[in-house]
C-alpha cells in the first residue's frame with residue numbers, strides 16, 4: 170500500500186500523556202523528521218490552528234473524503250473522527266522522509282496491516298508513569314470536563330493493555346528523557 174523508501178514512525182499515547190509536547194520537541198530538534206497533520210471533526214481547542222495542529226473539517230467533509238479513499242487510516246476517538254492523509258504520507262515516504270504519525274491504537278493497527286513489506290515502520294507507545302499521574306495531568310490542563318476526564322482514563326486503560334502491539338514502550342516520567350529515548354530508537 171505504501172511505497173518503499175522513507176520511514177514511518179508511529180507514536181501513540183493515552184490522552185494527556187504529554188505526547189504533543191514530546192512530538193513537538195522531537196520535530197524541533199530533528200529537522201529530518203516531518204509530522205503528518207491529521208484531519209479531524211473535533212472542534213479546535215483554544216490556540217489550535219487549522220493546517221498547523223489539525224485540519225479541522227466537518228463530519229460531512231470527513232465522510233466524503235473517507236468514501237473517496239483519502240485516508241491512509243482513520244478512527245473515531247472520543248466521539249470525533251480523525252484521519253491521516255494517504256497522499257501526504259505516500260509522497261513524503263517516496264521522497265525518503267521520516268514521517269511521524271501521532272495516531273491512536275486503532276490507526277496504528279490499520280497502518281501496520283496495510284503497509285508494504287519493505288517499508289520501514291517503527292511504532293512507539295508512550296505511557297504515563299502511573300494512572301494517578303495521568304489523572305492529575307488531565308485535570309491540570311483544564312480542557313476536558315469531569316465526565317470527559319473519566320472517559321479518557323477508561324480509554325487510556327484499554328489502550329495501555331494494547332501496548333505490547335508496539336515495537337517500543339517509553340515512559341514519560343520526564344519529557345526530556347522520553348524525547349532522548351525516542352531519538353535513540355529512531
Ligand code: 5GP
Nearest residue numbers: 207243244246251252253271272273275276
Ligand atoms: P486530541 O483530540 O486530544 O488531539 O487527540 C485524541 C486522540 O486522537 C489521540 O489519541 C490522538 O493520537 C488521536 N489521533 C489524532 N490524529 C489521529 C489520526 O489521524 N488518526 C488516528 N487514528 N488517531 C488520531
